[in-house]
Amino acid sequence: SDIGKGTYPFYMLKEIDEQPAVMRKLSQVYTDDKGHVTVDDAIIEALVASDRIYIIAAGTSYNAGFASKYLLEELTEKPVELGISSEWGYNMPRLSKNPFFIFLSQSGETADSRQVLVKANELGIPCLTVTNVPGSTLSREASFTMLLHAGPEIAVASTKAYTAQIAALAFLGKAVGLKIDNKKAIDFDVVHELSLVAQSIEATLSEKELIENKVAGLLETTRNAFYIGRGQDYYVSMEASLKLKEVSYIQCEGFAAGELKHGTIALIEEGTPVIALIANNAKVAAHTRGNVSEVVARGANVVTIVEQDIANADDDIITNNVHPYLSSISMVIPTQLIAYYASLHRGLDVDKPRNLAKSVTVE
Numbered sequence: 001s002d003i004g005k006g007t008y009p010f011y012m013l014k015e016i017d018e019q020p021a022v023m024r025k026l027s028q029v030y031t032d033d034k035g036h037v038t039v040d041d042a043i044i045e046a047l048v049a050s051d052r053i054y055i056i057a058a059g060t061s062y063n064a065g066f067a068s069k070y071l072l073e074e075l076t077e078k079p080v081e082l083g084i085s086s087e088w089g090y091n092m093p094r095l096s097k098n099p100f101f102i103f104l105s106q107s108g109e110t111a112d113s114r115q116v117l118v119k120a121n122e123l124g125i126p127c128l129t130v131t132n133v134p135g136s137t138l139s140r141e142a143s144f145t146m147l148l149h150a151g152p153e154i155a156v157a158s159t160k161a162y163t164a165q166i167a168a169l170a171f172l173g174k175a176v177g178l179k180i181d182n183k184k185a186i187d188f189d190v191v192h193e194l195s196l197v198a199q200s201i202e203a204t205l206s207e208k209e210l211i212e213n214k215v216a217g218l219l220e221t222t223r224n225a226f227y228i229g230r231g232q233d234y235y236v237s238m239e240a241s242l243k244l245k246e247v248s249y250i251q252c253e254g255f256a257a258g259e260l261k262h263g264t265i266a267l268i269e270e271g272t273p274v275i276a277l278i279a280n281n282a283k284v285a286a287h288t289r290g291n292v293s294e295v296v297a298r299g300a301n302v303v304t305i306v307e308q309d310i311a312n313a314d315d316d317i318i319t320n321n322v323h324p325y326l327s328s329i330s331m332v333i334p335t336q337l338i339a340y341y342a343s344l345h346r347g348l349d350v351d352k353p354r355n356l357a358k359s360v361t362v363e
């Protein structure tokens with residue numbers, strides 16, 4: 001195809017930069033000319049009739065499922081459970097009486113996910129595929145499709161598809177919530193909130209140099225690293241660490257900040273990089289800061305990524321405040337840039353990491 005890198009050295013950076021535009025595009029696609037949210041009514045009805053949402057996915061899409069769990073539970077009033085495609089293909093757990101399956105897949109071609117979809121179809125479970133590729137296998141074989149409209153994603157490491165998945169599911173949640181008269185959904189102005197997210201992303205993108213400088217000292221030679229966070233930030237930590245592993249080959253783990261002390265803190269030594277994510281959630285922010293102090297006391301080299309309202313003078317990377325349903329989108333951006341610059345500074349091929357394929361069509 002003709003999709004070029006333009007002036008960009010790598011697709012990954014180009015695709016990171018496209019995210020504000022993708023957020024705005026989704027607001028156009030999933031609203032009508034009066035600004036009302038429009039999601040296919042058949043999807044809404046099938047979801048409202050269900051008693052539990054199951055999100056099935058692999059890799060970064062699996063992490064996007066976690067990042068969307070909170071907003072979907074709040075807006076739809078249904079419990080949301082996550083499933084790894086390659087596990088559920090062989091070990092489907094006991095399901096609720098009226099399950100609704102959501103397949104998250106950038107490519108729509110992941111064989112592990114398709115295997116679960118085939119079984120779900122046999123069981124008569126309503127299935128929605130959320131994908132970037134119209135006409136893809138998972139889209140064709142599912143009862144329903146929602147598209148990500150993120151434009152082709154070429155870099156092997158997924159960035160804009162992750163944030164687009166969360167945003168698309170926010171529209172789904174809003175539409176379902178309106179249908180059931182959920183007060184939180186009525187109050188959640190998804191278009192406005194996503195426009196603030198787009199601005200937050202832009203603000204972070206304008207700080208590339210600051211982020212690159214942090215990375216140069218922290219990740220140029222290290223063999224391992226940790227991301228920590230609580231709640232939504234824990235889910236972002238999972239994706240942040242996957243991204244870093246994929247493109248920099250640094251062994252990295254995303255940890256629930258409070259769980260680190262129950263074993264893994266044994267790995268913290270002088271200079272171990274620990275990146276802490278702290279979104280504006282009063283219930284947990286102080287606790288995550290406590291966990292930061294614990295690792296600092298053991299010699300960790302800490303970088304904090306913090307939302308503006310709760311940031312201190314000595315925090316490293318500050319992001320704009322956004323709606324808590326969408327904080328994963330805004331908080332993940334610095335971590336995408338961290339992965340990108342780590343790969344660059346280690347002299348690696350950012351767009352084509354060893355051993356990885358853009359989409360895996362074998363089980």
Ligand code: G6P
Nearest residue numbers: 058059060061105106107110357
């Ligand atoms: C591969 C890619 C990952 C991707 C995963 C799921 O492993 O390298 O970046 O997250 O497949 O792909 P999908 O297209 O289903 O989202």
